[in-house]
């Protein structure tokens with residue numbers, strides 16, 4: 001069998017620390033599963049790289065990235081108070097540019113409340129759902145502008161673009177995923193009573209795809225109502241399919257109710273296989289704790305498991321998920337913080353999980 | 358002093374029941390405060406009216422509504438499974454048309470966790486903030502469309518329109534409101550790292566208005582991060598200012614963490630006084646329990662207090678707020694449900710509050 005050829009973009013802040021642990025665990029699981037080795041090529045990109053070179057993502061780097069089987073991504077972005085970097089520049093010209101250039105139409109964001117992890121909810125219930133977020137359309141397309149900027153007559157617009165092509169592929173993916181799960185249920189989240197045109201495209205697509213999956217049930221929820229259920233009864237959700245912006249909002253909320261973004265993994269998937277998919281923790285670069293071995297690498301490690309599963313290595317992925325599950329249970333809570341006695345370093349958490357895969 | 362001349366739009370479902378109680382309580386508080394009487398004119402509008410007449414809001418009705426001092430609004434909308442009514446039609450052609458036609462640029466949505474009301478959060482803390490939501494712009498303008506509808510080449514767009522005029526007035530209102538509060542803090546919620554043009558207009562406006570309020574502090578939060586803090590530390594918020602769509606999403610979430618939308622009040626305010634402002638509970642028409650005296654009228658009653666305050670009757674408003682506060686405390690929880698022994702009817706709750714204003 002062929003080696004798995006990965007690009008690793010550690011990025012800024014805690015990004016390099018957590019991807020290092022993810023890679024360590026992925027290699028251990030690869031060995032345990034008897035899979036062919038992982039080859040990793042590091043790419044230095046992000047806010048620090050921009051400060052040093054003025055470059056976000058060159059055409060050459062993008063072409064090189066295309067040559068890999070998959071990308072493991074840490075986090076990018078400078079400290080919020082670092083005024084040398086135009087706000088949002090790195091996010092747009094690196095992270096979003098990768099998602100758009102590599103056609104990551106399906107953004108998978110599983111949410112699960114692990115036993116022993118404290119939720120901010122008093123009665124969280126048994127939370128285990130996946131948000132399937134569209135990744136290349138909606139208000140994220142960068143289509144907008146402003147006139148008379150800085151005057152009392154300024155007008156600024158943002159255009160959400162939604163295509164049958166983009167909506168259909170993500171909806172199909174959501175139904176196919178739901179068909180493999182126990183509850184086999186898809187919830188479309190949108191705001192079609194206000195965003196009529198985009199909303200109707202989404203609804204019609206869901207109705208059409210649903211006819212191909214008689215074994216999968218489905219319902220609809222406005223995004224505002226979805227935030228209510230996310231706090232009062234998140235266990236009701238199985239698979240949520242939604243647009244790029246609503247998915248962004250709901251997955252942070254989902255991460256919060258399942259114990260914080262220290263555990264939330266994600267996969268930016270190119271479903272047609274025309275370019276590598278990219279796997280990243282939902283959390284940011286946390287510059288305030290960077291380089292101190294304080295970050296929890298669990299979200300990056302779980303993203304590594306998603307990567308291996310996507311790369312056709314389900315056994316290695318399963319080993320990681322189970323090792324993480326056991327590690328979290330032993331912590332008595334996320335991150336091994338206040339309640340659990342000793343606080344472990346980033347590498348210690350990675351080592352412990354790597355040992356038990 | 359002159360009578361207060363109100364238009365009352367009960368609407369559909371539980372709307373007429375809850376506005377009846379609000380009016381009852383407002384009249385009792387008016388008498389207790391020694392204010393001039395309230396005159397109320399009922400307007401029959403909503404889904405049932407549309408089914409009977411094919412009309413949502415005629416030019417004549419809109420003109421008549423303009424003649425009143427303020428509008429008390431219940432709820433509109435048919436049952437979700439009522440296929441006779443195009444989805445979202447009543448919301449857009451009645452509710453949103455009123456907000457836009459009457460220039461309700463400032464949508465005030467206070468969130469407070471009353472003592473004794475159960476929150477879904479394990480440690481909610483002392484929640485007391487106001488969301489100041491823009492009401493006439495953003496993705497709510499109805500500017501969008503679709504081509505090649507129903508084909509594999511369909512493209513649907515939604516355009517968010519943001520003007521210096523609209524943003525500045527709502528930001529000014531938020532800072533002025535914050536200046537009257539104890540913590541004097543404004544948080545701008547947006548997503549300027551992605552929605553660059555609209556986001557920069559909002560940020561620049563906040564920075565400019567902030568210079569006029571050296572006593573008010575301010576910060577910025579992305580909407581996705583705001584949902585996290587809304588569940589992990591909602592007590593941190595004082596005044597949130599945000600756009601129409603983010604405000605819609607955040608206020609449902611805020612209502613959830615403060616014990617449900619049965620208590621959430623709102624005011625759609627025309628700050629220039631060119632048309633009447635409109636006050637409404639955040640909840641919907643709940644057709645499943647309509648006409649059964651099961652609805653909690655508290656959100657409508659609190660909306661009535663906002664109306665009276667806006668109409669220059671702070672004493673009557675204060676009496677209502679205190680009576681509601683006492684009533685909720687005596688319930689041992691919102692709605693007087695399972696925990697509190699007897700379940701009261703809609704009218705019984707209204708009567709109890711009216712008696713103690």
Ligand SMILES: CC(C)[C@H](C(=O)O)[C@@H](O)C(=O)O
Nearest residue numbers: 091095096248282550551581
């Ligand atoms: C950093 C930002 C551009 C990004 C997004 O909005 O998608 C992030 O919030 C996420 O959810 O991955």
Ligand SMILES: CC(C)[C@H](C(=O)O)[C@@H](O)C(=O)O
Nearest residue numbers: 193194224448452453605639
């Ligand atoms: C009914 C709907 C159009 C409305 C909105 O989106 O503003 C509602 O959700 C609200 O928050 O008042």
